[in-house]
Amino acid sequence: MTAVGTLTMSSAYAQACVGCEETDAGRKAANQMLLMDIPISVWTDRTIYDHNDKITVHGKVANISGNPVILTVASPLNSVVTIAQIDVNNDGSFETTLNTEGGLWKHDGTYTIKVNYGASQNNKALVELTGETSASSDNCSSSELYLKGDYCVPYSISSGMVTGASINNNDNSIIVRISAEQDGILTLTPDESILNGIFMVLVDGQEWDDVEISGNQVTVMFPAGTEKIEVVGTFVIPEFGTIAVMILAVAIISIIAVSAKSRLSIMPRY
Template sequence: MNSRTSFALLALLTAVGTLTMSSAYADQHQSTMHMEEKQNLPPACVQCDPENAKTSAKTSLMKSIPISVWTDKAEYGHNDMIRVMGQVANTASGFSVTVTVVSPINSIVTIDQVSVAEDGSFETMLNTAGTLWKYDGTYTIKANYGSTEKSNKVQVELIGGEAMVKPTTPSTTTCGVNEITANGKCIPYSITGGTVTSAKINTNDKSIVISINAKNDGTLTVTPAKSVQDGIFMVLVDGEEWDDVQIDKVTNKVTIMFLAGAEKIEIIGTFVVPEFGTIAAMILAVAVISIIAITAKSRLSIIPRY
């Protein structure tokens, strides 16, 4: 082998050695980087079963929430015990958890102060027996620890009790365009020369009192149903008996001619529909009279006869 061939072979061997060392260094460097990345990863539960994995995840989650609260069931009867449990993330000495229960009608059912254990857990029992728990529906259990920021809630359903009856608002009477409302009754009317501002039923005088704004001389025609007023026989305008009146006994229609400036027209009859309070008073009076009569009869029956 001549000298030129020897130099070529030596150069080839040097190049191969350099590539081998570079590859080995690269593999070692990548291995070191992977080890550093693995050290930065959070610990994994390699051989845990699904339940243990869920428990571990739940524990980690509760540590990030100021206060957690839950119950042993979601549905209860009205004579059950509700087991309320919870966890406080960061406990403070001298503080307890305030547990408040709110009913479906938004009223407070009970308030309880619960001590917190060293590990941050707390637990209490709630008895659903009692009048404050009588309604079916969703009850909200609130847990508060020291401040409003550290609060949480859970909801449960109570069944098998009384159905909650929502309070009903009294319905307002809606009358037609040519009708006016008087004590919840619609009375047909027409007017010229002015406007009707209001009307009411006077049960004491058996009359309908209508307030008007009369800019000119005009006419007011009123046709109350006979169940509202009957037996119309007199009309007063601003407190004085009025003669310019036409009364139709058959149709129960009354027409009044008034002067400009008139303010109040009172139509008097022999009957007007009584108010609810009047009906209740009449029923009460009849009931009292009946009781007195029965009592008197009973006393007479026990008097010895000679």
């Protein structure tokens, strides 16, 4: 069985490469002996997943007691994502699959998979979940948010982490998604060509008063657990880009011109 997931041991054998295939027969045998000595071990098939993925969890107990393994997954915010009971096979092994779809898995970051067997035997594995939309791009610096259309917005954040950003053309706003375990501060300084006339901020869908707006810079004091901050202005650049807007404008003008010409051609002549 091959395991490349992150493994954290609570015993003296924490450095063992549990489940890894080794070409050296002696090391392979030693690992098997360690598995028999460790009360409970756990590992995953990979270390990094996305939010529409499946995590295969493997493990082994040294002494079978007839009880199931209790598995608990905690999010980067330390909230419980799922709890499951897993039956132990006759050889002491156990296995289950976790689906990362759904709102409870929505945060990017490190998820802790903890297993308990009996009253005192426990271990854990760590995996990373990443989103489809990154908060950065090769075109933007580490202190800038990336928006579709190759736009970069300068920002800073304390006591939190930005996990993604997007443009909301319906409400003339920029949406910033964050992960925050403590109260913190987010500052955005978008260029006026991207977002202009900032007049309101929403935190998790609610109008927020703990805000400072100075010109085209906005500073938001957010509480722990905040997931979404929306900065609303009077204008926001279309998400599909300036060139696309120009092409669309030319197309509309062409359609109007053709329509006008068609109407003229069918008018009766006297």
